[in-house]
Amino acid sequence: MSPYFSFQAYVYRGQGRPLGRTLEQAAEAMNSLPGLFFEWDGSLTWANQTAGWQIDATIFDDGQQIQYIDLHGRAVSQEGCRRLNERIGDLFAAWGDPDELNLMRLPDRRWQNLHDFAKESQGDD
Template sequence: MTALPGLFFEWDGSLTWANQAGGWQIDATVFDDGTQVQYVDLHGRAATKEGCDLMNQRLNDLFDAWGDPAELRLMRLPDRRWQDLQQFAKESLSSD
């Protein structure tokens, strides 16, 4: 993850990745059991549709650092629906 420019990762498992000029920010906490990631509490915000596009691209970059993004499943809260990263990005772009 150190290869991702602008990503600030703390040893407690929290991270922030932002580009204010680009209009997006991602905050997360990674929870693990000492051997593998169990889940990630993820929050993102974008000021514009372009910022939302960039944020979704950065999410792909971030999860690509952990493995194949196509294998990821995200739970959208508060409605507790499982989604893949592509469906998550599609819905986040259409919710303007």
């Protein structure tokens, strides 16, 4: 089945700054998210095929703090997209202050905050 919405983005604090949190701090926060699978190589997957969404990411750090996150996701319906956005909000809270984090959408390298990303993904321009 083809996706209703799919994306790739890099997550930074502000526009291109490290997230200001260690991998260990992020991992501890992500441990409370039910169904999320995290590996210490920085990879994670979080999905619910019944609800129609999936998130994959790779967290890149320099041993002191997270530099950026390569985030991919897809949803197969508008409802799946709503749930996808909720889960991305949960991840942003685990990765730092959601109000300080932005997505650099690829391939066009366009910056978006979480609110604008959610509006676009739902087709609410």
